[in-house]
Amino acid sequence: MSRSRWFTRALAGVLTVSAAGGCKQQLFMDPADYKDAASLKLPASLESNPHGAIAPGQVDKLSGGTTTVIDFVRPPRHMTLRECVALALEQGNVGSQQPSNPGFKNEQAESFAGRSVSGTDSIKAFAIDPAIATAEIERSVSKFDARWITSMQWQKIDQPVAAQFLSFQQSRDAATFSSTLAKPLPTGGVAGITFSTDYSKFSQSSTTQTSLVNPNYTPRVQLTVEQPLLRLFGVEMNQLSPTHPGSLLLQGVQSTGVGTEGILLTRLRLDQTRANFDILVNYMLLNAEAAYWNLYASYYNLYAQEEGLRQAYEGYRYTYLRVEAGALRPQNLDQIQAQFERFRRQVYQARGTVLESERQLRGLIGLRSDDGVRLVPIDEPNLAPYKPDFQESANDAIAYRPDLLLARQDVKFRQLDLLLQKNLRRPDLRAFGQYDMAGLGTRLDGRAEDFGANGNTTPGNAFSNFIDNRFNSWTLGVRLDMPLGFRDANALVRQAQLNMAKSYIQLRDNELKAVEFLILQYRRVVQTHTEIAPARAEREALQRYVARIKAALLIEGPREQDFLSNLTVQQQLAAAIAAETQAVANYNIALAQFEWAKGTIQQYNNVSVGDGQLPPWVSKRAKDHIRERTEAAIKLRDQPVAPGGVAAGGHSVSQVGGTASLLQLPPFAEKRDPVPENLPAMPEPKNPNDPRPMPEPSRPGNAGSTPEYFQPGGRVQLPPLPSGRPSGANVPPVTGSGNASGGDYFRPTGRATVPEPTPYRPAVSGTGAPAIPSASSDSKPGDRATLPPLPDTSKPSGSIPSVPSGPAIPPTLPPLPGGQ
Structure with a gap:
């Protein structure tokens, strides 16, 4: 066989093995992946110094200290829901995995x-879990990686021999070099090429006795x-199998990726890991949003209690x-x-x-509670009714x-596992073939033949003899391994x-539970929105009552x-607010x-x-963008609005359905006076059982008398009464000059017609009968008395007790968000 023909066959074999070995993918070669792996901010010696001590973390001292109920004042940090979501996605925690009661962090x-x-x-x-699952795929694919196995060994053989004619085999020097390139095939087979010498x-006596080629080199190439043919035959079965079938002829070829599942199953595990990560992200978003609105409601509850405290203060x-x-x-x-x-x-x-509530929100978005600021939610809640199509929502779920x-x-995993187990039930039947090319010579260089003294020729260069391709061997066979x-x-x-049946039943049961839980939440959406209207009506009714009571006190x-x-x-x-x-x-x-x-x-x-990793052109993270937009909107909100113009701070700062602008902040986010911590310092009231003279009220015609009305210890200013309006159970309409607006209805000066008062002081004589102002002989019980105008309060009077003024409060509570 010619050398060119041998070269053609060898080149074809090398190209075939090289093409089969080209399916390996490498890890962390992409710059974005490397940056992502390197951006975990781990200590420099954590990987290189496994024997070093892991020191406890250090808690840095932040400004402001820990907030308590008696040390509550801190600078506000206005926060939107979008910023909370961005912080949670970057550095937050999942929180409790209870969708029926969300908004709490995991303790x-x-x-x-x-x-x-x-x-x-x-x-x-x-x-990091999806990245770990991705690396697991690389391990599973590695069982099809080509392997290069090379060995070199030397021997000195000197064994006693019983038969003299075999003595040359038991006394010699030997060496063997072998290099094998094997490639596990996706179909389950193995292809390999082995070069050995x-x-x-x-000994010299052995050469004389047997005419051996001494020394001799035998180069050899084997194609295997x-x-x-039955078990684990085909690409799909070997993508499902956790190990490769291997080879019986090529010894030492071991499959890598031991301990992993098949390629298809490992990819399925990656999809499941991503789905599980989506579950955790969904829980985190739900908890962060619930904690945000819980904090919103908590601030309004505090606002309501503080307003009640102010009213109680003024009432006292x-x-x-x-x-x-x-x-x-x-x-x-005492009651007040x-x-x-x-x-x-x-x-x-x-x-x-x-x-x-703030601690729960901070725990979900990854912020410490002692950073010296208060988180103040400024997004307006969604008050629009929402009635989706339930059938479409169920299909979406x-x-x-x-x-x-x-x-x-x-369920898909169980299907693939069943397919694999059915294939493994087949017997192990294998077909194999081997082709061998060899050469012989006394050395590895020089001429192809050597001429002896007696004219005989011996092979010289072993590689030259090998290239001549004079010695060829081949083997074909089958092997069956079958249990009975x-x-x-x-x-x-x-x-x-x-x-598989169990997994399918679980799937249908989970779908039914998902629909039932959707029904619960659908009803809850309708119920919670319906509860807003009566709660608002209750609050408005109570506010009207308070306003009318204040007007009645003035009248x-x-x-x-x-x-x-x-x-x-x-x-x-x-409580209504x-x-x-x-x-x-x-x-x-x-x-x-x-x-x-x-x-x-x-x-x-x-x-x-x-x-x-994020693309390299994204220079800042979402939380930084949202933080800057919120701060800019707060600053623009404080600027005056030009007549007929649009406020500069009226741009959108949150998601659809949330706050449209920052033109109006919730009442608890506005600057307000501090609440009173204690009652005002009042002089100790006198004992009501002490006898006190009760002067008569002035009557018409007593121009020189002093207008005094119940003077227990000095002159006291009472609220002004309406002019010309009698007081009683049935109040007649206001009579006047025809002014429909009733301009003098709340006039604070002038005469007023009021019923005869009955003081609660005991009688001076001690008889126990209530003391009433003295009247003329024609006065009867129940008659009306006309009092002169009340004293002018602009003049100083030393008899009026000095009362410290409390913080100013509005006559009524401010409206709540949403135009309430």
Whole structure:
């Protein structure tokens, strides 16, 4: 056979093996992947110094200290929901995995599971799981990698020989060089090429006796092909099998990727890992949004309790003056003081609720609670009614929920596993073939033949003789390995069938549970939105009551029968404001729960999950962009608006359905006066049992008399009464000059017609009968008395008690977000 023909065959074999070995992919060669792996911010010596001590982390001291209910004032950090979502995605925690009660972080500590430590819910830790599963795919593919096996060995053989004619084989020097390139094929077979050279050197006497070529080199090339025909035959079966069938002819060829599943199953595990990561992201988004609205409701609850405290404070000042004037009983002052203390305790409780709600939100978005600022939510809640099509929502839930996707992938895994087990039930039948080319010579260089002294020729250059291709051998064969009975294989097939049936039943059950949970959230959306209207109506009714009571006080003065009602309404109004905002927060949480139940909460929050590092042109992260936009909107909001123009801060800063602009902040986010911590310092009231003279009220015609009205210890200013309007159960219409607006209806000066008062002071004579002002002989009980105008308060009077002024409060509570 010519040399060119040998070269053609060798070149074809090398190209075939090289083409078969070109399916290997390398890890961490892409710059983005390398940057992602290097950006974990691990200590420099963590990988290179495994014997070093792992030092405990250091808690840095932040400005501001820890906030408490008595040290509550901190600079506000206005935060939108979008910023909370961005912070959670970058550095947050998943939180509790209870969709029916979201908004709480996970307080569970680390636990030891025998070989691993678990318990963290950091989204950074969970984000590494898909990368680990991707590396597992590389391990599974590696079982088809080509292998290069090379060896070199030397021997000295000197063995006793019983037969003299075999002595030359037992006394010689030997050496062997072998190099094999083997490639496991995707079909289950193995193709390989082996080059080897054997060296032998015999004694001189052996050469004389047997005419050996001494020393001799034997170069050899072997082409080997082996292929299973039944078990693990084909590309699909070998992508399912965890190991490669291997080779019986090529010794030492071992399959890599031991301990992994098949390629298709490993890729399925990657999809399941991604689905599980989507589940965790959905939980984190739901918890972050629920915690945000819980903090919103907590701030409104604090706002309501503080307003109640302010009203109780002003009520105490007002009641004290009336008790001193004798218009109210002294025990009323104790009741209003108890009201003040009750609201003060509720303010402390509301502060604790705010601090706890803020701690829950901070834990979900990865912020410490002692950074010296208060997180203040400024997004307006969504108040629009939402009534989606339930059937379409149910179809979306079946299609998009990641937990159902995880269950469907488990059924797919069971299907592929059953297919593999059925194939493994077949017998192991293999076909193999081998082709051998060899040469012989006394050395590896020089001429092709050597001429002896007697004229004989011997092979000289072994490679020259090998290239001449004079010695060829080939082998063909089949091998069958079959168990009798297939008991183990049949049992594995039956287990795979049962596992597939179990997984399918679980899938249908999970789909039914998903639909039922969607029904619950659908009803909750409708219910929570419906609760807002009666809660708002209750709050508005109580606000109207408070406004009318204040107007009545300005017109008629205090009435004993309204005192307890006023105390009750103060409590009810504070509770109504808290209940309304809690209903609004519950509605927005219900919207998030409904999107979670549909599996579309990521789209609802404009979140998408991808692989790899962010593109290099993205210089800043989302949280930084949102933070800058929010701060700019706050600054622009404080600028004056030109007449007929649009506010500069009116641009969108949140998702659809949230805050459209920052033109209006929630009342608790505005700058407000501090709440009173204690009651004003009042002089100790006199004992009501002490006898006190009661002067007569002035009558018409007594121009020289001093206009005094209940003077227990000095002159007291009372609220002005309406001019010309009698007081009683049936109030007649206002009569005047025909002015429809009633311009003098609330005039603070002039004469007023009021019923004859009955003071609550005991009689001076001690008889126990109530003392009444003296009147003329023609006066009768129930007659009306006309009083002169009240004294001018602009003149100083030393007899009026000095009362410290409290913080200014609005006559009514400000409207809540949403145009309430």
